[in-house]
Amino acid sequence: MLAPHAGGKFPSPLRIFGLKGERTATLRYCEGCLAEWIGKHQTPYWRIDHQLAGVYCCVKHACILKSVKRVRSERYFDQTVLRLVGTSDEVILQRVTPSEQRAIEDIARRSGLQRAEDRICRSTKMYRDLLREAGFVQKNSRIKHDATISAWFDYFGQEYCHVTNMTAGRVSKWLDRLSEHSVRAACPHPFMFIAGESFLEH
Structure with a gap:
């Protein structure tokens, strides 16, 4: 179960492994x-595994997760599933194609493995x-950003x-x-490397 933060309260909205700019901020579950x-x-x-950054699909049931809408209760430290799920909860992604869902499932699978195997x-x-193997690198070793x-x-x-929030x-x-030509660049969120692996190895 989730433990409360200092002061005996949960942050609002509830989340575990946030990705900056991620547009779903509450706990997720699989029907x-x-x-x-x-x-x-x-x-x-x-x-x-359902709360990891960018994970919106249940690997076991191959379905898109739902995000809770119900406001957390101040009465309970133990915010259980049955206390928070409700009929107004919505599927996080509603317009994905079968091929896109396979990519999203792959993200969930890779994220779970990374967490389990550390x-x-x-x-x-x-x-x-x-x-380079995918044809996204020029002869001068520069990456083709637009094509990628x-x-x-x-x-x-x-x-x-x-x-x-995976923007361009x-x-x-x-x-x-x-890039081999990059002298200094900020380290991206680990989710980007997982997404990159999925994209390049599919």
Whole structure:
């Protein structure tokens, strides 16, 4: 269960592993998992893997997650699933194509594995090699930003990129981090490396 922060209160809105600019800020859950727990008379709980940055799909049930709308209760430290889920909760992504959903499922799978195995991001050289194999690197070793970003948006879809705040600028900064010609670049959120792996290895 989630533990309260200092002072005995949860932050509002509730979230665990936030990504700056991410447009869904509350706890997420899978209707399939919820139905399964209730059917087996088990106590539902918040799955950590469903709260990871950019994870909007349940790998087990291959369905898009819902985000809770109900305001947290000040009466309880233990914000259980059944206290917060409601009929007004909405599916986070509503207009994804089958191919986009497969990409989103892959993000969820890779994120869960990274958390479970405590993996660190791969070397920048590996990502450059993948970009080169995909035809996104010029002969002078410079990355083709526009072509990469366009293909990135096609792979994940506009809605997912919007909700995760994967803008052209954010993807471009991630590519700058990988560039052989980059002298200094801010370290992107680990989610960007997971998304990059999914995009380049699909």
